[in-house]
Amino acid sequence: MGSRPALEILKDRVAAKQAVGLTRRLVSVGPSCGRFVTVRGRRCLLMASNDYLGLAGHPRLSQAAQEAAASCGTGSGASRLISGTLESHVELEQAIARFKHAPAALFFPTGYMTNLGIVSTLADEGDLIVSDQLNHASLIDACRLSHAQVKVFPHGEVAKAEELLAQGPKDGVKLLVSDGVFSMDGDLAPVPELLEAARRQNALLVIDDAHATGVWGATGRGTLEHFGLEPCPEVVMAGTFSKALGGLGGFAAGAPEVIDTLVHCARSLLYSTAPPPAQAAVALAGLELVDAEPWRRKHLHALSDLLRKRLAEAGLQVACDAGPIVPVLTGRAQAALELGEGLWERGVFAPAVRPPTVPEGASRIRLTVTAAHQEEDIETAAQALVEAAREAGL
Numbered sequence: 416m417g418s419r420p421a422l423e424i425l426k427d428r429v430a431a432k433q434a435v436g437l438t439r440r441l442v443s444v445g446p447s448c449g450r451f452v453t454v455r456g457r458r459c460l461l462m463a464s465n466d467y468l469g470l471a472g473h474p475r476l477s478q479a480a481q482e483a484a485a486s487c488g489t490g491s492g493a494s495r496l497i498s499g500t501l502e503s504h505v506e507l508e509q510a511i512a513r514f515k516h517a518p519a520a521l522f523f524p525t526g527y528m529t530n531l532g533i534v535s536t537l538a539d540e541g542d543l544i545v546s547d548q549l550n551h552a553s554l555i556d557a558c559r560l561s562h563a564q565v566k567v568f569p570h571g572e573v574a575k576a577e578e579l580l581a582q583g584p585k586d587g588v589k590l591l592v593s594d595g596v597f598s599m600d601g602d603l604a605p606v607p608e609l610l611e612a613a614r615r616q617n618a619l620l621v622i623d624d625a626h627a628t629g630v631w632g633a634t635g636r637g638t639l640e641h642f643g644l645e646p647c648p649e650v651v652m653a654g655t656f657s658k659a660l661g662g663l664g665g666f667a668a669g670a671p672e673v674i675d676t677l678v679h680c681a682r683s684l685l686y687s688t689a690p691p692p693a694q695a696a697v698a699l700a701g702l703e704l705v706d707a708e709p710w711r712r713k714h715l716h717a718l719s720d721l722l723r724k725r726l727a728e729a730g731l732q733v734a735c736d737a738g739p740i741v742p743v744l745t746g747r748a749q750a751a752l753e754l755g756e757g758l759w760e761r762g763v764f765a766p767a768v769r770p771p772t773v774p775e776g777a778s779r780i781r782l783t784v785t786a787a788h789q790e791e792d793i794e795t796a797a798q799a800l801v802e803a804a805r806e807a808g809l
């Protein structure tokens with residue numbers, strides 16, 4: 416008997432997702448930096464972007480991109496270890512190290528590739544990775560790629576994480592891995608406690624500050640600064656330029672031993688063409704703007720607080736109590752879709768977030784505030800959400 420055609424199987428798999436309210440579409444939104452986007456022909460207030468500081472539309476960033484492309488061309492032509500390491504990469508890596516108060520840093524094409532590189536490289540056969548249950552997909556995939564043993568601890572439970580670390584190898588690397596800010600919930604990892612546990616167990620702590628860089632800490636350095644911690648050799652700091660910094664690309668910062676290991680062995684760095692000069696120039700300009708325009712971070716947090724206040728006044732529960740990620744849980748995927756549709760009908764764009772991005776039964780609308788917003792936008796978004804939630808019976 417012949418086997419079933421592969422395309423038929425794929426079609427059935429997508430149909431199975433659609434049957435449980437998990438249809439996914441790539442929706443074109445026109446330019447997505449700034450306050451507004453056009454979605455399915457309707458001009459909407461954008462409440463779904465991770466451009467937290469509103470830098471993606473900043474003239475300094477587009478000028479940096481244009482100048483770099485005009486003077487250095489559009490491609491780097493090879494991987495970092497061949498002829499792809501450009502002056503702009505070196506300059507940027509020095510700036511990242513200064514920014515993060517770290518001895519060394521490395522620039523990757525994306526945040527996803529950064530996490531793949533860090534976790535799958537630092538922990539190899541005979542090693543142990545202990546990973547928070549709600550870590551971002553890039554960290555989960557990195558664990559899958561690594562040849563190390565992987566153990567998952569319940570979200571934020573440091574005592575459990577330490578117990579797992581204590582069972583690790585005597586002569587192998589132990590990695591404790593956590594998002595700094597959890598992308599779908601917006602909550603912060605207990606970084607000081609994680610660091611103490613890592614120290615007691617001779618482990619390295621990997622903190623992915625993708626959603627914290629530029630946003631958290633008095634000067635936007637991320638979760639360590641927020642908690643009053645100094646960068647130290649036991650912490651590997653990961654971050655991305657694609658969110659608050661308005662560009663694209665990721666970075667690792669930390670001890671020279673860590674960065675050297677990545678340069679020797681990180682396959683996502685070594686076997687991919689280096690980012691083009693314009694990408695590095697934009698990243699550098701983004702870092703500089705975090706310091707040059709601190710008002711953006713203050714404005715962002717003030718607007719985030721205002722949105723939470725308005726939702727609380729209307730009796731709506733938000734899953735996290737500070738910061739620009741404002742998740743409104745609906746539970747069922749279908750309810751999140753209806754709420755997203757109700758928002759769109761009212762001129763606000765914040766689509767449903769459903770499994771597998773979040774656990775089963777934890778679908779939601781994830782509103783995000785950016786420094787490009789104004790107070791009136793927050794009032795509009797809050798009112799639209801309250802009305803749409805009532806309509807959806809939430």
Ligand SMILES: Cc1ncc(COP(=O)(O)O)c(C=O)c1O
Nearest residue numbers: 525526527551553598625655657
């Ligand atoms: C926590 C976290 N880490 C890493 C990434 C990947 O970053 P990038 O989009 O730059 O690849 C994301 C988001 O996409 C994220 O939310």
